[in-house]
Amino acid sequence: MSSTGSAPSIFSRIARREVPATIVAETDRIIAFNDVAPKAPVHVVVTTKSEDYRNVAELAAGDPGLLAELVDVARQVADELTNGQFRLVFNTGEDAGQTVFHVHAHVLGGRLGEGTLGSE
Numbered sequence: 001m002s003s004t005g006s007a008p009s010i011f012s013r014i015a016r017r018e019v020p021a022t023i024v025a026e027t028d029r030i031i032a033f034n035d036v037a038p039k040a041p042v043h044v045v046v047t048t049k050s051e052d053y054r055n056v057a058e059l060a061a062g063d064p065g066l067l068a069e070l071v072d073v074a075r076q077v078a079d080e081l082t083n084g085q086f087r088l089v090f091n092t093g094e095d096a097g098q099t100v101f102h103v104h105a106h107v108l109g110g111r112l113g114e115g116t117l118g119s120e
């Protein structure tokens with residue numbers, strides 16, 4: 001579960017400001033930033049500052065309060081950047097498209113005033 005002994009993930013490096021990103025929200029334990037390869041007009045990655053959990057299933061089992069905090073930040077980001085209707089995607093496992101094994105959600109939505117988000 002813990003990443004002790006391995007290199008920090010790209011998201012940890014963003015949280016430490018070692019790698020540049022457009023940060024859109026932050027709390028003591030959560031950080032949100034624009035995805036570098038957006039799949040929707042609004043595409044924000046919301047992640048934990050700690051990389052103790054590799055995916056949402058591990059986070060739900062290990063720290064449900066932190067998962068609730070992550071979802072709340074996702075909602076705040078969507079309230080700010082979209083009309084409040086959004087997809088929240090947790091890719092879980094390599095076969096499901098997960099490439100960064102540090103728990104994170106994708107907030108996907110249309111920009112405010114731009115209408116319906118098309119299907120992918």
Ligand code: AMP
Nearest residue numbers: 010021034035036037091097098099100
């Ligand atoms: P996943 O494939 O679900 O693990 O999501 C990882 C996401 O992180 C992908 O959508 C990438 O585009 C995004 N990503 C990777 N590196 C960066 C970065 N340096 N800044 C912002 N987003 C990134």
